Amino acid sequence: MASSRAKTIRIGFLLTVLAGVLLFAWRDVSRRNARNEWRDPLSVGVVILDASGPVSALDPAAVATLHSGIGALGNRLSREYERYHTTTRSMIQTVPYGPVAVDAAPPQLEADDWWSLVKYTWDVQRYVWNVDSRAAVPSRGLDSRIYIVATPVRDAAAKWVEGASQQGGRFGFAVVELDESTVDLVLFVAAHELMHTLGASDKYTASGTLIPDGLGDPEQKPLFPQRYAEVMARNRVLGPGREVVPETLDELRVGRLTAREIGWLR
Numbered sequence: 001m002a003s004s005r006a007k008t009i010r011i012g013f014l015l016t017v018l019a020g021v022l023l024f025a026w027r028d029v030s031r032r033n034a035r036n037e038w039r040d041p042l043s044v045g046v047v048i049l050d051a052s053g054p055v056s057a058l059d060p061a062a063v064a065t066l067h068s069g070i071g072a073l074g075n076r077l078s079r080e081y082e083r084y085h086t087t088t089r090s091m092i093q094t095v096p097y098g099p100v101a102v103d104a105a106p107p108q109l110e111a112d113d114w115w116s117l118v119k120y121t122w123d124v125q126r127y128v129w130n131v132d133s134r135a136a137v138p139s140r141g142l143d144s145r146i147y148i149v150a151t152p153v154r155d156a157a158a159k160w161v162e163g164a165s166q167q168g169g170r171f172g173f174a175v176v177e178l179d180e181s182t183v184d185l186v187l188f189v190a191a192h193e194l195m196h197t198l199g200a201s202d203k204y205t206a207s208g209t210l211i212p213d214g215l216g217d218p219e220q221k222p223l224f225p226q227r228y229a230e231v232m233a234r235n236r237v238l239g240p241g242r243e244v245v246p247e248t249l250d251e252l253r254v255g256r257l258t259a260r261e262i263g264w265l266r
Contacts, residue, residue: 051151199263
């Protein structure tokens, strides 16, 4: 009888835990989906992580420029929103945090199987918990978080910027070589990763920008050179087979397909 009662208690406890996990997952998915309805402004935390070593080797002027540029990124994306909707509200608000030192790069997804995905999700959560606590990033109130993992520029002729994000999730990462000349490109990549968290797809392949969806303005006449770089293509197309990375944040454009994917168009 006692054994049966203990078993019943264990089963009841496990069912309660399972119900709690399912409720949390349902609420999280519902909140993430609500972002794409755009009833309220999107609040985005952009966290600068210093991966240059025990003693920071980052250029303080570059860090300061990046820090102030994060607010400009929200303004630029809000202006893009205004091309699709008439509003007086700033619909994307980007808030800077950090820099804080880190001694490890963000976790990498090692394979596409179910277990690797579960492990990756847990590793990412642990990583962001650690840096958020040290950067005073609030646990509530942010719709998405983008982490900029910065090191100094090693080769002036081949400055490196790369990103990875949870598609439709809450976290994005940009691993960058930072100096004052790369700040706008870093912000562009941060915008690209933010759009991934909102459900946008890449508009480029290994062969280059997808045309017409990856063009900043596919209705421009003459078509080339493009004045803008579509945020999910990342490059500005000069002509067939010719493209360059954007030089300023003013070149950023959210094209119609991307706008539809993130809920700006229905």
